[in-house]
Every structure is written in C-alpha cells, then in structure tokens.
Amino acid sequence: MITTRTARQCGQADYGWLQARYTFSFGHYFDPKLLGYASLRVLNQEVLAPGAAFQPRTYPKVDILNVILDGEAEYRDSEGNHVQASAGEALLLSTQPGVSYSEHNLSKDKPLTRMQLWLDACPQRENPLIQKLALNMGKQQLIASPEGAMGSLQLRQQVWLHHIVLDKGESANFQLHGPRAYLQSIHGNFMRLRIMKRKRR
Template identity: 30%
Template sequence: MKTDLYRASTRGHFDHGWLDTYHTFSFANYYNPDRIHFGALRVINDDVVAGGEGFGTHPHDNMEIVSIPLYGELEHEDSMGHTEVIHPGEVQVMSAGSGITHSEYNSSKDKPLNFFQIWVFPKIQNVKPRYDQRSFDFDDKGRFIQIVSPNREDDNLWVYQDVWFSIATLDKDTELEYQIKKKGNGVFAMVIEGDFIVAGTELHRRDGLGISETETVKVRAASDNARILLIDVPMKI
C-alpha cells in the first residue's frame, strides 16, 4: 500500500473577501508541482462564498464536475437551460464534454455557502454535455453511501469515468472496510468533519489521504458524527 498525506493546513489558500477558498491540488494561482492531480482526480476546491456572491458565467469542457454543498445553498444556471438550487444533502454532476458555460452563486443574500467542487478527467472526450442532481441521506450512519459511479443503472449519479464517490457518517470507533471497485484504482479520502484513522493514518477535518497499490482500505472514526468522502479513481489517465 502506498499513501500520500495532504494535511488541511498545507492546501493552497486564498481569501478574496467574497470567496475564501482552499485548493487540495494546483488550481488558479496555487501551483505545487507535487500536487497536480491524484490519478484522474484533478481538483478538490473547498469554497466558502459570501452571501449574494458567486462565480459569474464561465466555460468548461472535457471535465466531470461534482459539486457537494456542505452548508448554505448553491444556485446554478447553465447553457443547457438548467436553473437549479442545490442544498446540503444533494449532489450535482456535470459532464462538460464538448463545452458548456455556467454560473454558480450563493442563493442567500446574508448567509455563507460552503461547497466542494471536484473535477475528474473523463475517459471519453467531447461527449454531449449533461447535468443531473439528486438527494442522499448522509445522516444514515454506519455505512458507505455511494453518490457517484460510472454505471447508469446504479442508484446514484453517474459520470464518464471509472470513478466512485462514497460518503460515510460514523460514530466514534465504528470501522468500515472499503473495497476498491476496479483493479488499478486508488482512493482519495477527504475528511469532511471530525476525526478518522484511514489506512493507519490519523486524519482530521479537511485532511486528505491518497491511497494506492491496495484492494481494500480500512476507515475508522475517532470522533462522533465524523463524515468522510472517498473518491475511488483510476491512477492511470
């Protein structure tokens, strides 16, 4: 097993006033040659957006984009005709494919919004752009809840890559074993809240751990109501 530790305090950080953002991987003005991507996982941005503020209309192409609100409400509008609000407990996916434009705003005028925006390289280029969102019960403790996969028939959102996203909410000393879905994939673990021991490594709020060259990963909560995101992703792109 190989592990790479990404402490929360070592992420790229910029406070623009309206946007307080942390970058696990190189993004925008943050560049670290040792943190470009983890396999097909390209971006994990942890954004806090002030009330009434947001990202104006901008383009994307050939990227699978997953947005996960943690608190607050994310207002989305795109060139495919979607105008949506995504709440905590909901997840949004976009296949940018041959090209889209979209905007993202905090729908509240006075309360902050915090969300993860995650980018994954697709395995198919220039697909027709698509959008979807759905809700999940992340308060259902003690198990992995699969939220994204490559399989359209699964009871989750799907994307054009052999990647699986799962979230678990665990109480202290609860341990789960995660089985990697595809040979050659690795897992990136991102602590949303609380404390964990993952693959023998102590992790705290917003710490990340890249895990590869294994078939299983043990995850144990070290605090109550601890929540973690696992991204099971191809290591070769």
Template identity: 70%
Template sequence: MITSRTAKECGTADFGWLQARYTFSFGHYFDPKLMGYASLRVLNQEVLAPGASFQPRTYPRVDVLNLVLQGEAEYRDSEGHSVRVKAGEAALLSTQANVSYSELNTSEKQPLTRMQLWLDACPEHENPVTQKMALPNTKSFLLASPDGEAGSLQLRQSVWIHHLDLAAGEHISIPIRGPRAYLQSIHGQVDAQGSASRECQKLACGDGAFIHQENSLTVSASTALRALLIDLPV
C-alpha cells in the same frame, strides 16, 4: 501505502467574497507535483459569501461534482439549464465544449459552503447535462459511479465515489478497485488503515490521504466523521 496531505499543506485563497482550500493546483495556487491525481483534477472546499457568484466560465472536458454542505447554490449554463442544490444534496454537471457555467449563492444572508471535484471525462461518453441527488442518511453509500449503480450519480469516467457518515467509534471497510484512491475528511478525525501495508494514518478535519496499492481501506472514526473515498482505477 497511505500518504497524508494535511489541510495546512493545501493551497488557500481569501478574496473576501470567497474563501477556499485547494488540494491540487488551481487558480493562483500552483504546485507542479500536484496537478491532480489520476483522473481527479480538482478537489476544493470553498465558501461563498451571501449573494456571491462565480461568473460564467468554460471548462475542460470534466464532470463537476458539487456537494453542498451549507446554504443553497444555483448552477446555470449558457444553454439555459439550471439546477438548485441545498445542504444535504449533490449535483453533477457534465460539462460541454463551448458552454459556459456559473454558480450563485442564492442566499443574501447565509454563506454557501461546498466541496467541488473535477474528474476527467471520457471523450466517447455522454450523460445528462445535470444530475442531482439528496444524500441518504446512512453510514456509507455510493455517491457517484460510471454506470449509476444503486441510484448514484453517473460519471463519464471509471471512478467510484463513496460518501461516509460515521458516528464516533464506528468503522467501515471498503474494497478498492484499482491501484489508487483518495480519502478526504470533510469534518472529523479518522484512522485510515490499508489491507496490504497494514499501516494506519491519522487524519484530522480537512485532511486527505493518497492511497496506493491497497485492496481495501478500513476507516475508523475517532469523532463524528463525514468523508469521501474516491476510488480511481484509471
């Protein structure tokens, strides 16, 4: 089964310095039925004004994946680690107890646009504090995985995140390892079809879809498409 969650249904915020869209409950936006999905706790798309920043804050035990779509960000922690990430790159922060983290739009002229995911981290796993990668120019690649497969970012949870970049008319089928997955259109229109139900769900720019009990998903781009498929066996 594939159940859509349109961009219009998501929570939003506009604080001037920050514009945001929240898939799940976050900050002032609260829906008791949408507290996350399996180990996926947060899926936000946010735009920070030039020079704006998130002040230092602590996190629960999660992996924070930031995918920069426009501009450049700097992430710092209270232990002295920092990493700069520009458009076309992604960074993974393995948050630690009693450590605070901040985010800065390094440009005084250009907005910073990025996707941010929080994923529950297994308590017995430890990874490098920060990881970073440049996104390859290919229609599909593994962005993050539990074991760093194929050079992907390494998570502290059994989750596989696929990055899709399809031209109009292209399609791809991706196996799904467990009972749940989530598809997020970053931009572009897509038809998503499961292998079990054979139903097809149409998604527009910014829409997402909960995927239940499908062995694979076929993604067909109606327009140029950039998307994430988050495979959530746990």
C-alpha cells in the same frame, strides 16, 4: 503506500467574497507535485459569501461534482439550463465544449459551503447534462459511478465515489474498485487507515 496531507498543507485563498482551500494546483496556487490524482484534477472546498456568484466561464470536458455542505446554490449554463441544490445534496454537471457555467449563492444572509471535484471525462461518453442526488447520511452511499449503479450519479469516467459517515469510535471496511484510491475527510478526522490485500484463490 499511503500518503497523507493535512488541511494546513493545502493551498488557500481569501478574496473576501470567496474563501477557498485547494487540494491540488488551482488558480494562483501551484505545486508541480500536486497536479491531481489519476483522473481527479480538482478538489476544492469553498465558501461563497451571501449573494456571491462565480461569473459564467467555460471548462475543459470534465465532470464537476458539487457536494453542498451548507446553504443553497443555483447553477446556470448558457444553454438555458438551471438547477438548485441545497445542503445534503450532490450535483453533477457534465460540462460541454463551448458552454459556459455560472454558480450563485441564493442566500442574502448565509454563506454557501461546498466541496467541488473535477474529473476528466471520457470524450466518447455523453451523459445527462445535470444530475442531482440526495445524500442519505447513512453509513455508506455510492454517490457516483460509471454506470450509475445503485441509483448513483453517472460519471463519464471509470471512477466510483462513496460518501461514508462514521460516528465517534466507529470503523468501516471498504473494498476498492482498483489499485488506487483517494480518501478525503470532510468533517472530523480519522485515526487509522489500513489496506489489506485480498488473498488469491
């Protein structure tokens, strides 16, 4: 079964310094039917005003993937680690108990736009605290996976994340890694989605 949801159906927030669209329940937006999808807990698209920042806060043990769509961000933690990421890059933070994290739009005159995902992390796995990857803007790229296959970011969960770019009128075939999948359109829209079961030999 395929369930679709438009951007207009998502939760929204406008705090002046932050504009956000929430796919699942988050902050003030709550829908008991939308608490996440499998291990995917949060999927937000947010725009931070020039110079704006998220103050330090702690997180549950999750992997936080930030895909920078426009602008430049800086991330810091209470252990002294910091990293910058620009448009066209994906940044993975492996959060740790008791460690706080902050995010800052480095530009004084340009908004920062990014998509953020939270994935439940397996408590037994300890991955690098910070990983960064450049999106190649090719037709398809594996950007995160459990074992860091094909140069992808390494997750603490059995999840595979792909970035797919299609020109107008193009189509793509894609083999799923399991019985469930979630597809998010970042730019544009798609007209048709079809699932075909593989024949058993």
